[in-house]
Structure formats: structure tokens, C-alpha cells
Amino acid sequence: MSQESLKSPLPKNSTSKAAPSLDILLNWTDQHIFNLKNLIRPAPESKPRTPFATNLPKEKVSMRNLTGRQLLQVIPKFLPLLANMVLGSRMYDREFKASSSQADPKFIADLEAMARAAGAKDIAYIKVPPNAIFQGKGIPGEYAIVFTVEMDKEPISTAPSFECQLEVMEGYKRMSTISNRLAHHLRKNGFAAYPGTALGGLTDYVHLAELAGLGAIGYHGLLISPGEGARLRLNTIYTNITNLPTLEARGETNEHLWVRDFCAMCNKCVRKCPVDAIYNQPRPRGDGGYQSIDHASCRDYFTEHNGCGVCLAVCPFSQIGYEKVHAGFKGNDHAPQLRITAQH
Ligand code: SF4
Ligand code: SF4
DSSP states (O other): OHHHHHHHHSSSTTSSSSSSOOHHHHHHGGGGGGGGGGBBBOOOTTOOOOOOOOOOGGOOOOSHHHHHHHHHHHEEEHHHHHHHHHHHHHTSOOOOOOSOOOHHHHHHHHHHHHHHHHHHOOOOEEEGGGGBHHHHHSSSSEEEEEEEEEHHHHHTTOOHHHHHHHHHHHHHHHHHHHHHHHHHHHHHHOOOOEEOOSOOSSSSSHHHEEEEEEEHHHETEEEEEETTTEEEEEEEEEOOOOOOOOTTTTTTOTTHHHHHHHHHHHOHHHHHTTTOEEEEEEESSSEEEEEOOOHHHHHHHHHTTTTOHHHHOOOOHHHHHHHHHHHHHOOOOSSSSOOOOOOO
8 A cells, every 4th residue: 555545534625515424534444455465355246335425514414513522522432443443454554474273272262251351242253255245345364253342221222312322432442442452462372363443344244243143133234142132333353263163163053043033023123213214124135145224314314313323222132132032032933034145
């Protein structure tokens, strides 16, 4: 990458009335991957990452209209997130020469303990299928460590609100710290490791998380997982370790897919979305995954209302928890069997 492109993520002399988009920053951090020679590329049918950009004028963007007090709450979350994203992206500047691709079970157990101590909730592993890599991107390792962080119920239940957005930002900040820390630990032990960016990303984290067995994607397009339901955020670390305890290696299948049978009866997020952006039933999108949301409809409301989050807040899995929903669910023989696929 040229030095020129490293100078600033923001365009000079922009005359647009629309607010500068987060996409500019994300694409700028992504550029570091092209310093690496051996990227695994997306499948022909892979989709591009959903952009954040809207045509809303700057004065309607909630993040640009924060009070001084709110700004003081945002800065301690956003600045470390930004710093971690920049530091993480620099780990893609040169190829890490791994000395091993086999990790023993104790090392993996210690890694998980380290991740949990730093604030991760659940961790799983996946051989990344190329159809989960976004079009125009690439990844430097065949395998991914996928982890969740939980967001607190109280602020999330106030969505759409500044409090909810702050909690989401806290989740992103925590994920960016964890992924960088684990990637450095892996490298110190001779393994190649590249942290995924907390915001954006090179792969479809939700798709990976379901294939890894962390939970199931609900009709709102978010992962639903034991315990916190949809009140979670996801991140990854790409690695060269080939003997990770993936679902496949353990001879297991995802036990959470009943969640979508429940969704087919519930549809609460569909009814409660303020702009009717959630489809009654997710639609195949041609890359092995499903499209749950009309992003064009969601985006402006999302940008104008603190990242919205109503679908996440009203979901029964977020409110009463996965286990209670499961205990009361008697099955749904009429539910469409929607299955996302991995392409290897
Ligand atoms: S609100 Fe209902 S339909 Fe929507 S994701 Fe949650 S359980 Fe599924
Ligand atoms: S974030 Fe808000 S606008 Fe977007 S799909 Fe969810 S409820 Fe609808």
C-alpha cells in the first residue's frame, strides 16, 4: 500500500451534503490486507459487505448531534475502538512467518480462558468457507476463531436510544481489545494470527458464527445464542492453526437451528421494526446465506436513531433468554427449513 493512502481515511474537500460514511474508515483499514500475498479470496457468489452510507443530510445523523455530555461518554469508547482497529489493521502489513500450525488442547483451553478473562462470552472455530468472505476482500488464514461479547439487557432494552448505542459501542470496543490481544498471544506462540475488525470485517461474522455452532441466525438477521439471545456482538481472528476443535472436527452439528422454527411463529421483530425493513421470512441471497433485512429501508432510520436496535431489543431471546424460550417451545412442524451452507 502506498504511503499516500495511509495518510488519512477521510476525503479532502468533500462538498457533499451527506455525512461522511463509516465505510470510508472501514475500507481504509481493510486496505492493509493487500500487503499480503497469500490471501484466500471470496467465492464468485460471495456478496459485498453491506455499506453504512446514507444520503441523510449531516444534521439528521444522530452521531453528529450529540450533546456535550453524550460526547464525553462516547469518546472513551470510540477512541480506543478506533486505535485498536488501526493497530489491528497494521498486523496485516506483513506476512507473519508461523512456526507451527498445530495447537495442543491445553493451549486452546488457555486461549479461551484468556479470552473470557478479557470479556469474551463464547468462542468457537470454523474453517472459513470462501462464500462467507466479502466480495473485494480476502483473508490471510484458512481458519477463524469466532467469539461473542454480551451486551447488557438494561441499556439495550431502551432502543432506539443513546444508551443503547453506547452499550453497542462498548461491545465493539471490548471486541477490538480482545481480538488484538489474542492475535498477539497466538503470534507469540508461533501461530499466524490476524484480528478481524470489530466494525465491518472481511467476512460475514454472523454466517461464520452459525456455521461454527455458536447459535442460529434469527429472522432479524442477528445471531441468537444461549444465555443472552441476540444481545451480543461478534468478532473473529484469522489463523493458520488447522487442528482447531471445529464442530466438524468434533463430529457435531449445530444444535441451535430450532431457533428459526420459533422465529417462523414469532415474527415480533418483523412487526416492531419502525420502518418495516425486516422480511416476513428471510430470502435466499445466492451465496449460501439469507437476506433478512431490506438494508435500504433500515439504513436511514438506523442512522437517524442512534443505530436503532429495536429488533435486537424486542426479540424474546434477548428479553427472557434462550433457555426459557427453548423450555416453552413445543416445536413448529410448518416452519420453513432455512439452512445456510458452507462452500469449501
Ligand atoms: S423477534 Fe421473534 S422472529 Fe424476530 S428474531 Fe427474535 S424470535 Fe425470531
Ligand atoms: S435496526 Fe431498526 S430499522 Fe433496522 S431492521 Fe432493526 S428494527 Fe428495523
